[in-house]
Amino acid sequence: MKNSLRSASAVAFAALLAFAFNPYAQAADHGIGTNVPGVGFSPQPPQYFDPLSASDQELNDYGFPSRPDSQIQPEAYASWKRAMSTVKERILPELKLTDRFHEPAQQVVVEPGGVQTSNWSGEGVTTKPTNFDSPDSIHAATIAYIVPVANQAFGKCTGTWVYSATLVGIDGYGGNDVLEAGTNQNALCTGQVVGQYNAWIEWYPLPEMQIVNFPVSPGDTISIAIWASSATRGNAFVLNQTTGQSASFTVAAPKGVQLAGNSAEWAIDRPAIGGKSATLTNYTSTYVSACFAWHVLDYSTILTPGDPSSIQFNMVDDNQLPISSPYTLGTSAFQLIEEGSPRQ
Numbered sequence: 558m559k560n561s562l563r564s565a566s567a568v569a570f571a572a573l574l575a576f577a578f579n580p581y582a583q584a585a586d587h588g589i590g591t592n593v594p595g596v597g598f599s600p601q602p603p604q605y606f607d608p609l610s611a612s613d614q615e616l617n618d619y620g621f622p623s624r625p626d627s628q629i630q631p632e633a634y635a636s637w638k639r640a641m642s643t644v645k646e647r648i649l650p651e652l653k654l655t656d657r658f659h660e661p662a663q664q665v666v667v668e669p670g671g672v673q674t675s676n677w678s679g680e681g682v683t684t685k686p687t688n689f690d691s692p693d694s695i696h697a698a699t700i701a702y703i704v705p706v707a708n709q710a711f712g713k714c715t716g717t718w719v720y721s722a723t724l725v726g727i728d729g730y731g732g733n734d735v736l737e738a739g740t741n742q743n744a745l746c747t748g749q750v751v752g753q754y755n756a757w758i759e760w761y762p763l764p765e766m767q768i769v770n771f772p773v774s775p776g777d778t779i780s781i782a783i784w785a786s787s788a789t790r791g792n793a794f795v796l797n798q799t800t801g802q803s804a805s806f807t808v809a810a811p812k813g814v815q816l817a818g819n820s821a822e823w824a825i826d827r828p829a830i831g832g833k834s835a836t837l838t839n840y841t842s843t844y845v846s847a848c849f850a851w852h853v854l855d856y857s858t859i860l861t862p863g864d865p866s867s868i869q870f871n872m873v874d875d876n877q878l879p880i881s882s883p884y885t886l887g888t889s890a891f892q893l894i895e896e897g898s899p900r901q
Contacts, residue, residue, distance in 0.1 A: 593652045593766055595809035596758075601647050608641040620805030622699065622782030622794050625849075630859050632889060636701065636847035640780040645801025650768050655757075657765045657828040657835075659722055659737055661729045662870065671869035671882075672730075676834050678872035678881035679824025680862035680891055681730050682850055686818050689788035693852055694818030695860070697784035700725035701798070701847035705840035706775040707744035707752040714746035721838035722757070722826045723845070725781050727791075730820040730868070735761040736808070738781050738793040739826075740773050744838050756804070758793045763811050765828070771804055773797065780847065788815040821850035821860065824870055825881060825893050837872070837880060839895065845883075846890040863888035 589597050599620025608621050616623060621641070625633035664675040686694035702723050709719055724739030737760075743753040754773040757765045773779070777799040785791045789810040796803040810816065823845055827837040852858040861867070862885055872881040883891045 591650060591652050591806075593654065596652060596766065597807045598650050599805035599807065601649070608644055609638065620792065620794060620807075622784065623697070625859075630849075633699075633847075633849045633859060636699070636849070636889070640701065640796055640798055640847070643798040643801050644796065644803055646803070648768070648771055648802050648804045650804045650806070651770045652758075652766045653769045655765045655767055657720070657741075657830055658761060659724060659726075659735065659739070659759055659765060659826050660761060660829050661732060661735055662822075663834070671871050673871050673873055675873060675875075676827050676829070677729075677822070677824045677870040678826075678883060678893055679822060679845070679870050680848065680883050680885065681820055681822035681824070681868045681870060682860040682862070682864060682866065683730060683820045683868065684818070684852070689785070689816050689818055691818075695727055695821050695850050696818055696853050697782065698725050698727055698821040698823075698850040699780070699782045699847050700823050700845060701778060701780040702843055702845045704740055704754060704773060704775050704777045704779060705742055705838075705843040707742040707754070708750055708839040708841075709744050709746045710839050714748065714750075716745075716747050717836075718743055718745045718753075719838045720828055720830070720835040721840050722828055723779070723843065724822075724824055724826055725783055725848075726822045726824075727783060727785065727850075728816055728819060729761075729822050732817060732819055733762070734811070734814045734816070735759070736783055736785060736791040736793075736816060737761070738783055738795055740779055741767075741828075742775070742838050742840055756795050756797075758795070758806055758808060760791060760808050760811055760814070762814070768795065768804055771795065771797070771802065772800060774799075785816050785818070788817075791816065818852075822870070823848045823862065823891075825872070827872070834875070837874070837895075840893075842892060842894045844890070844892055848889045848891070861889045862891055
């Protein structure tokens with residue numbers, strides 16, 4: 558499965574570079590078109606638009622995540638309110654296709670107390686829907702986190718890049734696709750360490766699309782919501798709570814792909830580049846919160862890492878040695894901690 562997925566990734570990326578075909582399915586509405594076919598951005602809200610006082614319809618019209626019910630889900634509502642109170646500026650996004658893929662969980666080994674993977678460290682929840690319209694299909698997920706400082710392994714200066722990405726996704730565990738968004742934290746050392754930080758969206762098996770004009774810095778608090786209005790149409794809202802800048806997207810599914818909603822995941826990821834997992838950034842630790850997922854878009858049923866049925870993803874390196882694990886904190890938060898600098 559791993560090799561077939563990565564072969565498909567390489568083929569898809571080559572085709573994108575060649576512009577030999579339109580890789581996105583046709584959908585009725587993709588918002589205002591971007592420089593990438595099948596991806597749009599939501600209309601610019603009015604100058605004095607306030608998401609805290611906006612109606613549910615206005616939030617939907619301008620690409621903001623739905624408001625959780627303050628009485629039924631007070632913790633989720635408090636996280637949403639905290640994020641929305643920082644909104645200041647909507648970015649008109651410019652996207653760039655890269656050679657990176659944020660794959661579904663790879664080399665999965667189920668073990669007591671969690672799941673071992675070669676590319677994920679984090680937490681997740683799963684369901685068993687028969688299709689997107691099933692009552693238990695996951696349609697939305699959110700995350701908030703502090704962008705970690707990117708470094709190379711302790712005592713090393715390799716002259717090459719190391720990579721990590723913090724993300725929220727739907728469908729990535731037990732499936733062949735992932736609707737996801739996040740930020741990269743990469744590092745290069747050629748005598749001194751240079752960090753590279755940027756935000757991105759993706760619907761795997763297509764590659765990462767960086768938001769090149771969306772500033773991200775270590776220490777920033779990032780809030781992301783992803784949701785799907787159909788099996789072939791997704792949405793992503795990316796907010797830098799520190800700067801107040803946000804971007805909102807509609808994304809058509811890759812051809813032949815339909816969202817099932819069988820899982821939601823919150824994780825640090827080492828992306829696939831050139832058909833193999835990259836060397837993981839030495840990020841030391843990062844705090845992840847506002848980890849919520851919902852079965853349907855009316856926010857009636859909520860799932861979190863604190864649920865008894867949730868899954869912990871423990872990342873191992875290419876030598877099967879542990880390098881990153883989550884530690885659950887309460888209902889909707891966890892700390893990601895490296896168990897030693899990446900050994901690649």
